[in-house]
Amino acid sequence: MTLRLGITSPIVTRVPGVAGDWEADAGVEDLVAIAEAADRLGFDHLTCSEHVAVPVDVAAQRGSTYWDPLATLGFLAARTRNIRLVTQVLVLGYHHPLEIAKRYGTLDRVSGGRLVLGVGVGSLAEEFELLGAQFAGRGEIADDALRALRSAWGRERPSYSGAHFEFSDMVVDPHGVRTEVPVWVGGRTPRSLRRAVELGNGWVPFGLDLDTLTEMLSRVEPPAAFDVVLGTGRPVDPIGDPVRTADRLRRIGEAGATVAGVTIAATSSEHYLDQLEALAALNRQE
Known part of the structure; x- marks a missing residue:
C-alpha cells in the first residue's frame, strides 16, 4: 500500500537546523502556493504547531517562529479543498476542552470536516507559567481533557x-461537523503512545530513531484504523537524491x-514547489 504523505509545513514553524534560510523572508503568498500545490497533488495533510511565547534561551533550540494554528489553518482552509488540516500540536493544558470544541469545531465546519486535532501534553514550563496553566500533573490533566473533548x-x-x-447545561454552537474528530497524540514516551492508543486515533512521535519506534510499537495493539505518523527527520531531497528519499519513506513504512x-x-x-511535484511522483512509483 502506498504510504500517505503529509507535509510538515514550512514557513509557519521554523526550527533551527531544519528550516531553510529562505523561509525567514517567505510570506503568506508563498505559504498559499505551497498549500494549494500540496492539495492539488493529493498530499494527505499540512500542519501548524502551537507556541504562544518561547523564552529567548529556549528559542535557540526550538525556534521562535510559530504561526497561530487557528488563524493559519482557517485561512488555508479557504484556499484548499481536500487536504487535511492538522494541529501538530495543540498543548492541551493551555485550553479548556470546550474552548477547543468551539474554536476548532468552527474550523472543522468551515473546512468541510478536514480538521485533524494533533494534541500534546506540553513540556515548556515557562510557557505554562506565562499562561497560568498547571505544569505539575499535566499528563493526568491532559488525559481528562481528552476525555472531556471527546x-x-x-x-x-x-x-x-x-x-x-x-x-453541563451549556450550548456550544457552532461545533464540529462530526461527533468524532481524528485525534493524533504527540510525544516521544511510552506513556504518550499508550495515551494515543487509549484516547486517540493516532500517534505522532518525534525525536526517536526508527529502531526505537519499531520496538515501542511492537509493545501495543492499536485499534483498527489507528494512524502512526512518522516524520522523515532530516529534510528529504526528492529531486537531488530520489534514491535516498525513497529509501527513507520505505524505512518509515517498515517501522x-x-x-x-x-x-x-x-x-x-x-x-x-518543484520538490513537492517530484515527491508526489516518487510516491506514486512505490
Whole structure:
C-alpha cells in the first residue's frame, strides 16, 4: 500500500537546523502556493504547531517562529479543498476542552470536516507559567481533557464529569461537523503512545530513531484504523537524491507508519514547489 504523505509545513514553524534560510523572508503568498500545490497533488495533510511565547534561551533550540494554528489553518482552509488540516500540536493544558470544541469545531465546519486535532501534553514550563496553566500533573490533566473533548466534540449541548473538568447545561454552537474528530497524540514516551492508543486515533512521535519506534510499537495493539505518523527527520531531497528519499519513506513504512510527515529540503518557495511535484511522483512509483 502506498504510504500517505503529509507535509510538515514550512514557513509557519521554523526550527533551527531544519528550516531553510529562505523561509525567514517567505510570506503568506508563498505559504498559499505551497498549500494549494500540496492539495492539488493529493498530499494527505499540512500542519501548524502551537507556541504562544518561547523564552529567548529556549528559542535557540526550538525556534521562535510559530504561526497561530487557528488563524493559519482557517485561512488555508479557504484556499484548499481536500487536504487535511492538522494541529501538530495543540498543548492541551493551555485550553479548556470546550474552548477547543468551539474554536476548532468552527474550523472543522468551515473546512468541510478536514480538521485533524494533533494534541500534546506540553513540556515548556515557562510557557505554562506565562499562561497560568498547571505544569505539575499535566499528563493526568491532559488525559481528562481528552476525555472531556471527546464527549463534547460535535455536540451542541455537551456534558462531562471528570477529575479535572466538568460541564453541563451549556450550548456550544457552532461545533464540529462530526461527533468524532481524528485525534493524533504527540510525544516521544511510552506513556504518550499508550495515551494515543487509549484516547486517540493516532500517534505522532518525534525525536526517536526508527529502531526505537519499531520496538515501542511492537509493545501495543492499536485499534483498527489507528494512524502512526512518522516524520522523515532530516529534510528529504526528492529531486537531488530520489534514491535516498525513497529509501527513507520505505524505512518509515517498515517501522509501522501509515502516514509520513515529510520535511522537504528547499532553497526557495519555487524550489519547494518543484520538490513537492517530484515527491508526489516518487510516491506514486512505490
